[in-house]
Every structure is written in structure tokens, then in C-alpha cells.
Amino acid sequence: MIIVNCKAYREVEGAGALTIARACEAVAEETGAHLAICPPIVETSAVATAVKIPVLAQNVDPYAPGSATGWVTPAMVKACGCLGTLINHSEHKVPVKAVEECVELALGSNLITVVCADTVQTATAVAHCSPDFIAVEPPELIGGNVSVTAANPRIVESTVEAVKEVNHSIHVLCGAGVKTGRDVAAALDLGADGVLLASGVVKAKDPQQVLRDLVSGL
Ligand code: G3P
Numbered sequence: 001m002i003i004v005n006c007k008a009y010r011e012v013e014g015a016g017a018l019t020i021a022r023a024c025e026a027v028a029e030e031t032g033a034h035l036a037i038c039p040p041i042v043e044t045s046a047v048a049t050a051v052k053i054p055v056l057a058q059n060v061d062p063y064a065p066g067s068a069t070g071w072v073t074p075a076m077v078k079a080c081g082c083l084g085t086l087i088n089h090s091e092h093k094v095p096v097k098a099v100e101e102c103v104e105l106a107l108g109s110n111l112i113t114v115v116c117a118d119t120v121q122t123a124t125a126v127a128h129c130s131p132d133f134i135a136v137e138p139p140e141l142i143g144g145n146v147s148v149t150a151a152n153p154r155i156v157e158s159t160v161e162a163v164k165e166v167n168h169s170i171h172v173l174c175g176a177g178v179k180t181g182r183d184v185a186a187a188l189d190l191g192a193d194g195v196l197l198a199s200g201v202v203k204a205k206d207p208q209q210v211l212r213d214l215v216s217g218l
Pocket of ligand 1: 144
């Protein structure tokens, strides 16, 4: 599984998000690889309507439908065509209690949950919330050119170990600095089930070419 997080880069404002999503869709169709996209929240509906690959929200808030002005409920994310959601990204951290509430509400809306963790300790704590995926990303490597798999392979192995000890059915992803097929292959060798990445694709001159290379590591 390769999940491309668009974040809030200039490149994905307006129609840019759909361009990246279409590149992911084209490579998924071409190779049969599992690619998913996280557009900016305001573009999720447009992207989910236009592409067949899984679309995940970048975040949801722990609110049920109703009096929740400005918050993004799991139910509305589901209704606009998302298959799942990120929760607790390093750039959008919430307390473990809120992670638990988001996972529960997301489950009630049949959304796949990908909870991010910045350390092995956080990964262990959020594993008790039973998400579908946990993505470990050391914040200091995010957006950089050195992959977590090279800079800190131990955090990937330790997260896989710690998470599986709590709940064997949770899949583990890793991210931060992932840019190439070699990084993806290294992630799988370390026991991860895939990667979560952003800048390598979103800021690439030719996103499709980068995606093809990434997929070659699966
Ligand atoms: O959500 C993905 C992320 O935080 C990693 O970002 O740019 O290092 O691939 P990047």
C-alpha cells in the first residue's frame, strides 16, 4: 500500500489535487498496485467523485453529526466518497483520547482508519484504539530527502514489533523522506506493509514517473 498525502502544498490547491490523484490512478491501473490519495479536505469530494482509487481524508474530528460548526465529522467524510481517513498526523496532532473517539466514529461510518504516530511509544498507545493502520513518521525526517528507512530503520522495526504485540491485525506503514522504489522496498524489508508519503510525489516535476518508481519497490 502506498498512500500519497497531498498535505496543503501550493501544488494541490484547486485542480492540482485532482492532477495528483489522476496520476496515482493511472499508475494503479497500469501496475495493479494499491495506491491511495489524501487530498486537502476541501477537495475530497471533487477528487473522490473523479477517481476510482481509494480517497482518504487528511483528518477527521471527534464529532458526531449535529452541532459541530466547522469541524469535519467522520460521517461527512464518508458521505463525500472517502474510503478512510488519516488521524493524528504529526502536523495535526490530537490527544490519544481524541484518536480513540475518531477511530470509533470512523468505524461507525465504515471508514478505514490510518492513525499516525511520531514515536514507537505513541504507536503503542494508539494501537490500543485498534485502527486499521498505524503509520510511523519521525517528524524530524518529514519533508526531507533522507528516508526513514535509511535514517532510522530501527523505528520502523520497533513499531512493527510493538504494534503487533498489542494487536496483530493492525497494518503498519512508515513515512518521512520516502522518495524512491528502493525506499519502499526497504520499508517492506523492515516489516512495514507500505508507506505514507507526500513531498516526493506532490512536489515532483513528473509525479507519474516517481509513482512508477515507488511502485517498483512493492
Ligand atoms: O504524511 C506523509 C508525510 O508526513 C511524509 O512527508 O514529504 O516526508 O514524504 P514526506
